Amino acid sequence: xxxxxxxxxxxxxxxxxxxxxxxxxxxDGFTEAGFYDVTFDARSLPSGVxxxxxxxxxxxxxxxxxLLK
Numbered sequence: 001x002x003x004x005x006x007x008x009x010x011x012x013x014x015x016x017x018x019x020x021x022x023x024x025x026x027x028d029g030f031t032e033a034g035f036y037d038v039t040f041d042a043r044s045l046p047s048g049v050x051x052x053x054x055x056x057x058x059x060x061x062x063x064x065x066x067l068l069k
Contacts, residue, residue: 001026001065003054004035012055015040018048026052042067 005011013027023045026038040052047069053062 001040001052002035002037003061005031005033005056007056007058008032009057012053013038014053014055016051016053017045018050023050 001013003013008031010029011027011031012025014022015024015026017023024040024042026040027036042050045067047067050065050067051062052065053060
């Protein structure tokens with residue numbers, strides 16, 4: 001999952017299944033400004049649609065992804 005952080009600060013990047021249950025937290029804490037590429041290990045999850053949400057002090061961004069096995 002690629003994302004950018006415009007300003008240093010606390011961020012949280014979490015993955016949710018289609019019914020809204022949190023299935024993974026990939027980043028949770030202070031992050032410097034910059035571009036990031038985080039690996040999501042989904043071996044234990046079934047195929048399907050998942051959402052990932054990036055939260056910072058100033059914004060929340062949610063995107064959809066499809067996991068195919």
